[in-house]
Amino acid sequence: VTSEVAIGVDIGGTKVAAGIVDSTGTVLATARRLTPAENWHAVRQTIGEAVLELIPRAHALGLDPVGVGIGAAGLVDADRSRVVFAPHLALRGEPIAEAVAKDVGIPVVIENDANAAAWAEWRFGAGQGQSRLVCVTLGTGIGGGMVDDGEVQRGQWGMAGEFGHMVFVPDGHPCECGNRGCLEQYASGNVLGRRARELIAAGAPEVAPLLKRAGGDPAALLGPLITEAAQDGDPLSIELFEQVGHWLGIGLANIAAALDPGMFVIGGGVSDAGELLLGPARRSFAQHLLGRRFRPPAQIKRVALGAAAGLIGAADLALNAPAG
Numbered sequence: 001v002t003s004e005v006a007i008g009v010d011i012g013g014t015k016v017a018a019g020i021v022d023s024t025g026t027v028l029a030t031a032r033r034l035t036p037a038e039n040w041h042a043v044r045q046t047i048g049e050a051v052l053e054l055i056p057r058a059h060a061l062g063l064d065p066v067g068v069g070i071g072a073a074g075l076v077d078a079d080r081s082r083v084v085f086a087p088h089l090a091l092r093g094e095p096i097a098e099a100v101a102k103d104v105g106i107p108v109v110i111e112n113d114a115n116a117a118a119w120a121e122w123r124f125g126a127g128q129g130q131s132r133l134v135c136v137t138l139g140t141g142i143g144g145g146m147v148d149d150g151e152v153q154r155g156q157w158g159m160a161g162e163f164g165h166m167v168f169v170p171d172g173h174p175c176e177c178g179n180r181g182c183l184e185q186y187a188s189g190n191v192l193g194r195r196a197r198e199l200i201a202a203g204a205p206e207v208a209p210l211l212k213r214a215g216g217d218p219a220a221l222l223g224p225l226i227t228e229a230a231q232d233g234d235p236l237s238i239e240l241f242e243q244v245g246h247w248l249g250i251g252l253a254n255i256a257a258a259l260d261p262g263m264f265v266i267g268g269g270v271s272d273a274g275e276l277l278l279g280p281a282r283r284s285f286a287q288h289l290l291g292r293r294f295r296p297p298a299q300i301k302r303v304a305l306g307a308a309a310g311l312i313g314a315a316d317l318a319l320n321a322p323a324g
């Protein structure tokens, strides 16, 4: 046990997960909330509540958190104080780090959630020892982050690694970001439910078992339910994961052509499907990788830290953030 701890907060499109994390990446206690959709004040309040629930629990362990790291599913500015744009969150450039710091009484830094997950996996997880590691998180949308020679690569404006918004299909499916045909519209958790609902609308009989599982409610056809169905052997659900994995593999091959990482770590809720997703992704990656007969392929692994990768990385970045 080490005495240095920080609080990590992972804000996704649907839930907020917070935890007390020590300098070895161990999560000592957690708190959860639903992500409020209405406005930034509600987001600020929810984060503050989760942090203020954890601070006394740290004190009870004889620990004093030195700061808060927030991993957010959105574009974070270069000084890590604001989420300037987030398709799935009610944050549009408000001074959220400063506001939360005022509410909880300790310093706060914001990090892109996939950058935080990449950092956690490089420090404590599947990517230890990699000179270049790319993390792709598949949740409501797709996030991305890169650690290069022991540093998170944020880009000039803090916005590097948005692999989910690379345009794969010109004039394709509309994306929440305002463009069309983004990878996120073909390889994220949202796609699983959307495809299933399209099949229901088309009257396809093979979707009946899945719809029954959802209690007859098409709106209840969300990623976790389809993951469960695929793991139970539902043929349609397995096929939906094959399609998502296929697109993911193409996406990774494109990222490899640009960045040449030694390893991809795949996180986010969709990665709970494990090999049902990663198997098809590896096959598709191998089919599309540039120079595939003349080079070693990058490894494609699931995150070792699971769903906690984002909050562990955010906390660790806060622990290592310069004071002030």
Ligand SMILES: [Zn+2]
Residues within 6 Å of the ligand: 164, 165, 175, 176, 177, 178, 179, 182, 184
């Ligand atoms: Zn997009």
